[in-house]
Amino acid sequence: MNDMRMDQATQEATPPGGGASPSVIDIRQLSLTFKTNDGPVFALKDVDLKVGAGEFVSFIGPSGCGKTTLLRVIADLETPTGGTIAINGLTPEQARLKRQYGYVFQAPALYPWRTIEKNVMLPLEVFGFSAAERRERAARNLALVNLTGFEQKFPWQLSGGMQQRASIARALSFDPQLLLMDEPFGALDEIVRDKLNEQLLRLWSDTKKTIIFVTHSIPEAVFLSTRIVVMSPRPGRIIDVIDCDLGDKRTLEIRETPEFLKIAHRVREGLRAGHSYDD
Amino acid sequence: MSAASSAHVGAPAGRDGSAIPVLVITALILAAWYAACLPMNSNLPQLQNAAGDLMARYQIAWALERPVLPAPHQIVVELYNATIGTSLFRQTADGMVPNPRNLSFHAWVTLSATLLGFVIGSVLGIAIAVGIVHSRTLSKSLMPWVIVSQTIPILAIAPIIIVALGSVGLTGLVPKSIISAYLCFFPVTIGMVKGLTSPDTMQLDLMRTYNGSAAQTFWKLRWPAAMPFLFASLKVAITISLVGAIVGELPTGAQAGLGARLLSGSYFGQTIQIWAALFYAAVLAALLVVTITAAERATLRAMGARP
Known part of the structure; x- marks a missing residue:
């Protein structure tokens, strides 16, 4: 069932019989085992996934299901112990060296001694952009996340939601086509989270970027995604992949519609099948 | 807000x-x-x-x-007489020379050794910390020596340093500074190892996603993150640097310096002179700490610390 779903999704992005895959992310039989003193921990086991350009894919599952680990493997922050993974045909390391993705962490991870503008400029400084280019890009991306006017503030002067928006501007500043987001709104309250979800959706449809989004919130996943990857722990694996096309112009009200509830129900069923609700 | x-x-x-x-x-x-x-x-x-x-x-x-x-006011009077009440220079056949009766002259002798020792010790302390943070080998080989160095009583090692350096023609300021540096590098190393490793995993991972070089990670992340730790260490280092300079003046019977005044005071039973030198040293230490605190405040303010 999973495989069938994934094949459908793949076929949309891949020309039939095409050898070279245009997938942005192509993961096959990926495994990652951590060696610990208490024996091996199977963080990921036999994961298969393809993500096409412009998709918004959410990883959802309980703690320990490997969703963050999978994202970190894509970002070359963890090294898999088995299987293959390609990002635009490159290894994760090559993709990282070519700066093909922007990463948004669970916390804003802004450097507290830098102003908001300087924080957004950080990757640009590392990459050696000119001062004029840095300023222009910082201004443009801060405007994109509605933070114009806060350039000279320090992180502690901003609310948690604003800080996370600044960190998104930082990830977008060098214009990567792939955005990896690890529970970016997990620490925020529901009202702020709703607002940021709407803004993120608008940003995604405006910029046509590919976004991989880790979350443990079912409504968030259903609201944002074009596909939802349901994961389960021990060992970390994919148990369902759900297509979720609620249209480009969705607003928060969509969450009361039957279509939305149907998909949310299926996500919940998937989580239950993976024993995610067991103690 | x-x-x-x-x-x-x-x-x-x-x-x-x-x-x-x-x-x-x-x-x-x-x-x-x-x-x-x-x-x-x-x-x-x-x-x-x-x-x-x-x-x-x-x-x-x-x-x-x-x-x-002595009574406190006797010390205050002695302090006044030995500083403001005495000219800083005196006329001799060789022209104007510093007046050894003026306590401020002795204080300057000690202070110059303190400052030189503090600079050497701090630079050395930071360098060792950078090495320890970036190299496992250095961490394993250096750290035990750093700790052992502080278990040796300074009073035992000070004469050895003075004699050893004296035999190669180094006397006066430099040996005292070395003793100061020997004492004060330690808190700087310990503080900076802590400071340079203080960035959290996310802040470090962020640099990794940018493929930042070790130098970029150091200057853009580790070094600024270590600033509060650096200043905390420097405040400790400057006071023990002063102690080191005074200790360095004791074993040789130095002619000048607050340590020399303490020693000659005890030879001749001039208790008031000892207390005056002691108070001068304490005031000096306080001023040095205040100076570093001011530098700390200015630096951290510029780095966006909450007021």
Whole structure:
């Protein structure tokens, strides 16, 4: 069932019989085992996934299901112990060296001694952009996340939601086509989270970027995604992949519609099948 | 914002409130000191032979020329006479030379060794910390020596350093600075190892996603993150650097410096001179710490610390 779903999704992005895959992310039989003193921990086991350009894919599952680990493997922050993974045909390391993705962490991870503008400029400084280019890009991306006017503030002067928006501007500043987001709104309250979800959706449809989004919130996943990857722990694996096309112009009200509830129900069923609700 | 403004409102009140307890304790210490002057000095002939009531005996005890314990005002008078009351230079056949009767001259001799030692020690301390943070080998090989270095009593190693450096023609300022540096690199190393490793995993991973070089990670992340730790260490380092310079003046019978004044004072039973040198050293240490605190405040303010 999973495989069938994934094949459908793949076929949309891949020309039939095409050898070279245009997938942005192509993961096959990926495994990652951590060696610990208490024996091996199977963080990921036999994961298969393809993500096409412009998709918004959410990883959802309980703690320990490997969703963050999978994202970190894509970002070359963890090294898999088995299987293959390609990002635009490159290894994760090559993709990282070519700066093909922007990463948004669970916390804003802004450097507290830098102003908001300087924080957004950080990757640009590392990459050696000119001062004029840095300023222009910082201004443009801060405007994109509605933070114009806060350039000279320090992180502690901003609310948690604003800080996370600044960190998104930082990830977008060098214009990567792939955005990896690890529970970016997990620490925020529901009202702020709703607002940021709407803004993120608008940003995604405006910029046509590919976004991989880790979350443990079912409504968030259903609201944002074009596909939802349901994961389960021990060992970390994919148990369902759900297509979720609620249209480009969705607003928060969509969450009361039957279509939305149907998909949310299926996500919940998937989580239950993976024993995610067991103690 | 409201937290910041309320902190502003709170700060002056806290300062007002804290001044009174400090003054009360100071007054109590002074009272106890004055009271102790009679029993501490009662074995001296001037007091054993003195007749009269308690108050009369106290008046003698507070004005002795070579007391065991001088009264606080005697030290203040001596401090005044030995600094403002004495010219800093004197005329000799060779022209104007520093006047060894002026305590500020001695203080400068010690201070210059302190500052040089502090600079050497801090640079060395930071360099060792950078090495330890970036290399496992250095961490394993250096760290035990760093710790062992501080278990050796400084009073034992100071004469060795003075003699060893003296044999290669280095005397005066440099050996004292080396002793200061030997003492003060340690808190800097410990503080900076902590500071340079203080960035959290996310902040480090962020640099990794940018493929930042080790140098970029150091200058853009580790170094700024270590600043609060650096200043905390420097405050400790500057005071023990002063101790190192004074200790460095003791074993050789140096002619100049606060340590030399302490030593000559004890040779000749000039207790008031010893206390004056001691107080001068304490004031010097306080000024040095205040200076670093001011630098700390300015730096951290520029780095966006909450006021």
